[in-house]
Amino acid sequence: MNTSAIHEWRMNDFLISTDKEKLDIPAVHHYLTRSKWAKGIDIETVTVSVANSLNFGLYRHETQIGFARMVTDHATFAYLCDVYVLEEHQGEGLGRWLMESIHRHPVFEKLRTIVLFTTTAPWLYEKFGYQPVNQQNYTWSISRPDIYSQKVE
Numbered sequence: 001m002n003t004s005a006i007h008e009w010r011m012n013d014f015l016i017s018t019d020k021e022k023l024d025i026p027a028v029h030h031y032l033t034r035s036k037w038a039k040g041i042d043i044e045t046v047t048v049s050v051a052n053s054l055n056f057g058l059y060r061h062e063t064q065i066g067f068a069r070m071v072t073d074h075a076t077f078a079y080l081c082d083v084y085v086l087e088e089h090q091g092e093g094l095g096r097w098l099m100e101s102i103h104r105h106p107v108f109e110k111l112r113t114i115v116l117f118t119t120t121a122p123w124l125y126e127k128f129g130y131q132p133v134n135q136q137n138y139t140w141s142i143s144r145p146d147i148y149s150q151k152v153e
């Protein structure tokens with residue numbers, strides 16, 4: 001199975017694609033820099049993160065209106081992050097469709113562990129089997145949520 005092949009899903013006027021060439025990096029950056037989780041992120045960091053991830057662009061006609069990416073080894077583990085649908089397209093079922101498409105991807109089907117860190121839309125992720133990790137001494141992390149807003153001297 002070729003897990004690096006481009007995969008696409010269509011619904012009416014909408015497209016989800018893993019084709020990096022279709023991505024509008026400035027649009028992704030614009031959303032992320034005003035998000036809760038990546039406020040102030042620079043475009044170079046967005047560009048590098050996209051280059052090293054399995055990306056899912058959500059488009060209406062040719063315009064990017066959503067995004068998600070998986071940081072993965074393509075065999076056992078993935079970190080699902082930067083999931084969004086632009087506000088003017090929320091409530092149309094596109095977030096659910098984006099998640100369905102991610103779950104249908106051949107890489108996702110092979111993974112033993114998928115993690116997601118979020119404070120938004122837990123109701124959406126629960127529908128797909130995600131559960132909070134509250135087991136003591138199980139999940140450990142180093143978290144620097146303000147890293148993009150700190151100036152490096």
